[in-house]
Amino acid sequence: MTEATLRTAIVTGAARGIGAAVAERLAADGLAVAVLDLDGDACKPVVARIEGAGGRALAVGADVSDEQAVERAVADVADELGAPTVVVNNAGVLRDNLLFKMSAADWDTVMNVHLRGSFLVSRAAQKYMTDAGWGRIVNLSSDSALGNRGQANYSAAKAGLQGFTKTLAIELGKFGVTVNAVAPGFIATDMTAGTAERVGLTFDELKAYASQNIPVQRVGEPADVAAAVSFFVREDSSFVNGQVLYVAGGPKA
Template sequence: MHRFTDKVAIVTGAAQGIGAATALRLAAEGASVAVLDRSCTDETVAQITAAGGVALGYVCDVTDRTSVQTTFDATASDLGHPHILVNNAGITRDDLFFRLSEDDWSTVLSVNLTGAYHCAQVAQKFMVAQRYGKIVSLSSRSALGNRGQANYAAAKAGIQGLTATLAIELGPYNVNVNAVAPGYIATAMTAATADRVGMTAEDHQTMVAERTPLGRVGQPEEVAAVIAFLASDEASYVSGQTLYVNGGAR
């Protein structure tokens, strides 16, 4: 299956986890992928090129508008104008609300929500001009509320509102905008959550699996598959939606 032949995709936060899995999935289906992260992207790029795909790595700080503009311009020059944007860059700074610092609040909102705003606003200029685009942003099950994550929950709820609004404004230009809200996915981020509550990643996953209808936690590749669908022309009449990928959890 080559749903993304001749397409250029930008994936933020693509050095590891869901971002890396998404970059690999899009490249495997024919996309030329710009792998963005605030740190080294070499491993993801190497995996894509070793499999015969096309990818270039860029260091980008999504909280810095100049960094985003410069990186997207470089991507357009190196690979071509972007057809797909996956807003995946995200961090957690967990703590109970009564002791949540203003810095941890601002930092999480800046990366997870303002970063998506920066990237979408720059990307849409290319997409509107070519009358084609797919924007998929990462929300989270935490958008519905999660103890110790007031900052993260607020940011991820914001992604859903941003997505719905951009779908309205960009729809007339043939730009689809959707969000994916993962539940518990086995990544470095959830391992950090386990450590915060004094558990090993394995024990924490076992605890979560026991209360998940499918009886297990998710894998990055499973989220990447949903993102790939929403970024494809198979989802051409899907826009403004947030799709939960959480094993049936309520």
């Protein structure tokens, strides 16, 4: 990517895990990257790694569920790095529980971060994309969208993101903006390590158990997801729009 076509990306939930891997991959691909998370200071190590490798990055602290905070953050990115024409909506939280134990607050928190956050960031950034006549939005769904015990809130949010993706693809395609989703399976992150702790297993035990049900016989790594996001963001992926790609080591229905 030449200097004349340098793109700016916003990656939410990018202080660690999948988001950090995506931010670093896009920077390696030649994009300037806004590393956005709730705590801006937590993003600084990711920014330092990107800059250490010769890239451009900015740490941004914002609550993606806060409308005014999102508007300010996106405007700041435009001022500091350039018009954000790539958005990766990765920010997410877990509040797992069985339905009869799940509080309304746990439901609302998950919906606000995953769905409201993706809506607010996409809405704030789309004007830069339509003005440029080019853009890429990639939403992080999950194979939990197909249903997963104890995750009524998370599953509903991740399924909702697939509908959100397909609708934005229809609305924005004529402006040169593609919208796709990546739906990871089991990915080794701090979030899945927390799941192991909750179910009384070591992380290695949980990964070994999960691997038995994955055709490639291993769990995923954040870099696996980052590679899929990188494909959707590419200049030459412009005819791929409104798709959901499962990155799960095997087929998903």
